Amino acid sequence: MNTQQLSDFLKKAILKNRMCHAIIIHGGSYEKRKNAAIDAARMLECKTSPEICGECYSCKTIPCSNFPDVHLVKPEKRNLSIDEVRTIKEQMHIKPYIGKHRIFIIETDWMQQPAANSLLKIMEEPPTYGILIVLVPNNKNFLPTIVSRALNLRLNPELEISPGDEVILEQVTDLVEKASRKNWIDFFQTAGEISKSSPREEIENIFNALVLIERQSLLKSAGINQSGLHKKYYSDKINDYRVLASVLDKRQYLRFNVNTRIFLETIAILISLPKWRNWQTR
Ligand SMILES: [Zn+2]
Structure with a gap:
């Protein structure tokens, strides 16, 4: 799907109150995946949710990582470590300070089995307000158990060279x-x-x-x-x-x-x- 279709899909899910706790956005480019995730967070937090007004506090602060309930996780070498997953797990169970959700946007290309198992536990028992958005070039990089636990949204392929x-x-x-x-x-x-x-x-x-x-x-x-x-x-x-x-x-x-x-x-x-x-x- 293209960026617009992805955003329409999520908008509908929020409207119907069917937003998933774990989403994997794959395909596209680093930039497109990240923008899609930021827009998803804005759709969830905007005062006109699921619209994005672009004017409210959450709309303005989420893109620059200044909104306290939306966390951007960027692992070194794009390889998510077990320590990072542990930190996510701890923070996930803190109730949102000002928003409606606690959202983690994780930009990762890889994870080793221990990190994957730990992430899987978060996916299996998320708090009602917790949302994980995992961004990866290809969801085949992950264990099938992780992929099957999440809503997988694929952006059209694009040339990406970091x-x-x-x-x-x-x-x-x-x-x-x-x-x-x-x-x-x-x-x-x-x-x-x-x-x-x-x-x-x-x-x-x-x-x-x-x-x-x-x-x-x-x-x-x-x-x-x-x-x-x-x-x-x-x-x-x-x-x-x-x-x-x-x-x-x-x-x-x-x-x-x-x-x-x-x-x-x-x-x-x-x-x-x-x-x-x-x-x-x-
Ligand atoms: Zn807004």
């Missing part, structure tokens, strides 16, 4: 180029450097970004214009959508503790293959 990811994305496209030029000494050196400096979660995010770049290039070649096209990486370095899609299937290996360096090397060689084949048949 400033931290840009550096690795540049390195990965560089790696693919080195493979396609069969510049093997540089290639293995670069693969080693990337895998040393980037956690596997970040590498997985990069491959998600690569697929979206390819998708946009495919849409463009079909004459469908999309806003927000990432021109900087819109290049011929990675040039076959189907190969990329099959490569993406392999990203699951990252979850099974495959050495990230070997993963990167294999993927980069695979992506560079179509170019190599074209060159061979010329």
